[in-house]
Amino acid sequence: MISVIKALVKFRDQRQWKKFHTPENLAKSIIIEAGELLENFQWKNQALDLENVKEEVADVMAYCLLLCEHYGFDPEVILKEKIAKNEAKYPVETVKGKSTKYNRYK
Ligand SMILES: [Mg+2]
Known part of the structure; x- marks a missing residue:
């Protein structure tokens, strides 16, 4: 898990995005990405795009892990x-x- 956080931090820091990653923005981003995940299940008869489900789960986890990193959890x-x-x-x-x-x- 730690190596994944290191990779996320490296990605963030190379882009100088830390200034945008306040706890409030990270928490909002978790919910926004959870909404994108939920879009995969919006309609009863829609075909499931598992590749997108996987990407949105990763997006949610990435923001959760960045919030953990921020607080040292x-x-x-x-x-x-x-x-x-x-x-x-x-x-x-x-x-x-x-x-x-x-x-x-x-
Ligand atoms: Mg997303």
């Missing part, structure tokens, strides 16, 4: 921390096979 560490939180929030015996939101369990 280790992506693997924060993902593992979140998985652990979700394991506590969504116990298997309570949620298995259900999509109900965590605060609506009885």
Whole structure:
């Protein structure tokens, strides 16, 4: 993962784009790229362009990783921390096979 961040930073710095990559702009860019990803699923009968899905997933991840780099987050560490939180929030015996939101369990 670290080598991917290094490649993203190198790409950014060679173009002197760091000044544009404020946390706010990176967060906005994540959502914009997520919208582009969602366009692939906009219409029920549209043919799926998996190549574009792949590119948009990469765009979302690139901005997420640049935001991690900005704050010094280790992506693997924060993902593992979140998985652990979700394991506590969504116990298997309570949620298995259900999509109900965590605060609506009885
Ligand atoms: Mg894109």
